[in-house]
Amino acid sequence: MSYARALRCRKCGQEYPVQPLNLCDFCLSPLEVSYDYKAMARVLSQEKIASGPLSMWRYQDLLSVEGEVVDIGTGFTPLVKADNLGRELGLDRLYIKNDCLNPTYSFKDRPVSVAITKAREFGFNTIACASTGNLAASVAAHAAKANMKAYVFVPSNVEPGKLEGIAIYNPVLVTVEGSYDDVNRLCTRLAERYNWGFINVNLRPYYADGSKTLGYEVAEQLGWRAPDCVVAPAGSGLSFTRIWQGLDELSMLGLIEPVNTHMYLAQAAGCSPIVNAFEAGALHVHPVRPNTIATSIAIGNPADGYYALRVARQSGGGACAVTDEELIKGMNLLAQTEGVFAEAVGGVVIAGLKKLTASGVIKRNELTVAFITGAGPKTQEIVSGIAQPFTIQPTIDSFEEVLGKPA
Numbered sequence: 001m002s003y004a005r006a007l008r009c010r011k012c013g014q015e016y017p018v019q020p021l022n023l024c025d026f027c028l029s030p031l032e033v034s035y036d037y038k039a040m041a042r043v044l045s046q047e048k049i050a051s052g053p054l055s056m057w058r059y060q061d062l063l064s065v066e067g068e069v070v071d072i073g074t075g076f077t078p079l080v081k082a083d084n085l086g087r088e089l090g091l092d093r094l095y096i097k098n099d100c101l102n103p104t105y106s107f108k109d110r111p112v113s114v115a116i117t118k119a120r121e122f123g124f125n126t127i128a129c130a131s132t133g134n135l136a137a138s139v140a141a142h143a144a145k146a147n148m149k150a151y152v153f154v155p156s157n158v159e160p161g162k163l164e165g166i167a168i169y170n171p172v173l174v175t176v177e178g179s180y181d182d183v184n185r186l187c188t189r190l191a192e193r194y195n196w197g198f199i200n201v202n203l204r205p206y207y208a209d210g211s212k213t214l215g216y217e218v219a220e221q222l223g224w225r226a227p228d229c230v231v232a233p234a235g236s237g238l239s240f241t242r243i244w245q246g247l248d249e250l251s252m253l254g255l256i257e258p259v260n261t262h263m264y265l266a267q268a269a270g271c272s273p274i275v276n277a278f279e280a281g282a283l284h285v286h287p288v289r290p291n292t293i294a295t296s297i298a299i300g301n302p303a304d305g306y307y308a309l310r311v312a313r314q315s316g317g318g319a320c321a322v323t324d325e326e327l328i329k330g331m332n333l334l335a336q337t338e339g340v341f342a343e344a345v346g347g348v349v350i351a352g353l354k355k356l357t358a359s360g361v362i363k364r365n366e367l368t369v370a371f372i373t374g375a376g377p378k379t380q381e382i383v384s385g386i387a388q389p390f391t392i393q394p395t396i397d398s399f400e401e402v403l404g405k406p407a
């Protein structure tokens with residue numbers, strides 16, 4: 001059973017029964033799942049969680065699903081002590097949360113696993129999503145596992161490697177001539193017309209909760225404590241707010257000490273509406289037209305930008321943007337210090353972390369976790385041209401002629 005008791009409007013507090021619905025009828029603000037934390041606290045303990053499966057589903061008591069879950073093996077990804085990268089950046093206690101190691105190579109498997117389980121509970125036969133690429137792959141993979149039909153919509157400029165990574169699961173794959181924001185608007189209208197479970201439209205409250213497991217896992221993997229600083233990417237801003245919420249819930253349930261984590265969000269300079277608002281001291285996020293190679297987070301009109309901004313401010317954290325050139329350097333630095341080949345978004349996080357550390361915002365002794373949310377091999381073209389191998393004949397003479405005698 002779950003401890004979800006209602007959907008609640010984040011702005012006006014109006015409550016609704018648990019159902020496929022994402023916006024408040026009264027004020028059109030996003031709905032979120034509201035839980036009976038008192039009842040949850042009576043059954044939850046560190047020991048109970050630790051005895052669960054080695055996946056995100058060890059946190060099932062904290063999520064909204066009722067019965068059997070649609071699970072392809074997501075979560076409990078490594079939290080790696082990043083000593084080499086830390087030395088390079090001047091941080092003594094740096095960790096990388098490597099969420100590339102999910103079944104479809106991005107953190108999206110977390111929210112999708114929850115949302116598709118709810119979709120099945122609600123009786124949907126067909127699921128759908130608007131995506132910049134990673135979400136579509138995850139939705140298609142989970143639909144295959146759940147024997148459901150999937151329609152996935154992506155912008156037509158999505159990278160070829162991502163398209164293949166979606167098509168292999170055989171969903172109905174639709175490319176839309178437009179930006180992600182156009183795709184998202186179309187899907188909102190399709191959700192009104194068809195009785196489908198749209199993962200990030202009418203199922204969005206459940207989808208959102210899956211990202212809280214990033215916060216739970218990091219706290220557990222640190223020995224049940226929150227980090228001093230978090231650096232995470234922001235596209236729609238949703239997962240950024242849920243990492244913080246995950247930490248906050250654990251402290252509310254008495255599983256960790258009160259949370260004082262400074263939350264820093266990173267965006268690409270070619271699409272940084274939330275960073276712009278943070279720097280301007282503005283309350284609201286003004287949409288921009290995306291122009292960056294970090295396509296996974298190229299969302300010009302971020303649905304949860306307002307809330308992400310609030311988390312960054314209220315936690316005493318911040319926001320920073322990096323250029324495409326800087327993010328490529330970040331990808332290389334991460335690979336060459338810690339052996340992790342992240343997608344462009346990972347480069348945004350590492351380049352952002354570098355800036356925040358160099359400017360003294362994040363301090364050497366602060367326990368810092370950088371979230372790497374998607375793997376690099378799907379978008380190899382970003383680093384095309386870096387492979388310059390030595391070509392030799394299959395003889396020792398040829399080897400030594402070309403490379404000289406190694407010391």
Ligand SMILES: [Zn+2]
Binds near residue numbers: 013014024029
């Ligand atoms: Zn409302």
